[in-house]
Amino acid sequence: MVGDPWPAEAVVRAATGPDLERGTAQRVAEALCAELPVDAVTLALWTDTPERRMLFATSPAAQRLEELQFEVGEGPCVTAATTGRPLMVEDLQGTVTQWPLFGPLAREQLPTVGAIYAFPLVEGDAHLGSADMLRFEAGPLGAEAEAAATLAVRAAALILLTAKVSPALDIHWRRTHVATGVMAERLGITPAEALARLRSMALGTGRPLPDLTEDVLARSG
Numbered sequence: 365m366v367g368d369p370w371p372a373e374a375v376v377r378a379a380t381g382p383d384l385e386r387g388t389a390q391r392v393a394e395a396l397c398a399e400l401p402v403d404a405v406t407l408a409l410w411t412d413t414p415e416r417r418m419l420f421a422t423s424p425a426a427q428r429l430e431e432l433q434f435e436v437g438e439g440p441c442v443t444a445a446t447t448g449r450p451l452m453v454e455d456l457q458g459t460v461t462q463w464p465l466f467g468p469l470a471r472e473q474l475p476t477v478g479a480i481y482a483f484p485l486v487e488g489d490a491h492l493g494s495a496d497m498l499r500f501e502a503g504p505l506g507a508e509a510e511a512a513a514t515l516a517v518r519a520a521a522l523i524l525l526t527a528k529v530s531p532a533l534d535i536h537w538r539r540t541h542v543a544t545g546v547m548a549e550r551l552g553i554t555p556a557e558a559l560a561r562l563r564s565m566a567l568g569t570g571r572p573l574p575d576l577t578e579d580v581l582a583r584s585g
Contacts, residue, residue, distance in 0.1 A: 478502035
């Protein structure tokens, strides 16, 4: 039925269960992926800032999707987090998206991804980030699945807001934050301007932002 609470209940069980070998974010992301008709899930906090945190990605394609959106500063995840509303890209490969940078690069670098469903991580008035879901087959998520996903992501937001998360994948974004500070001090510019320069370099060279981050940090040593 529409708004079926089962996926939300599964997320709560996964987060509070006895399996403490995996972090909270990993358990939540894997529960979302298992309970919803999607192939991969990512969780990210503070999506459109230099301090963004990548919490967990259930597959390499999902991780690259997040990295790409951070590199270009736009995409469904960014828009969902900013507006607080879900955003469905039902045919990534066959339609022109509203993001002039993200769209072409996503089609080039993620040719196996058919659809992206971005849900904001919202708790009350706080926009925490987003849950990005992808499916290899293009098409709509469906009204019932979308309603169930909305409830499940709302539960995930509350869990992540109160949990102590220490994600391994967060290393890319924490180091990028450090690198923007190093570049800003070296060039006498703001951290926002430094991040914009790093993004431009990534676009211009085709190299992933984490690689450029390591270059900056290596030169500062």
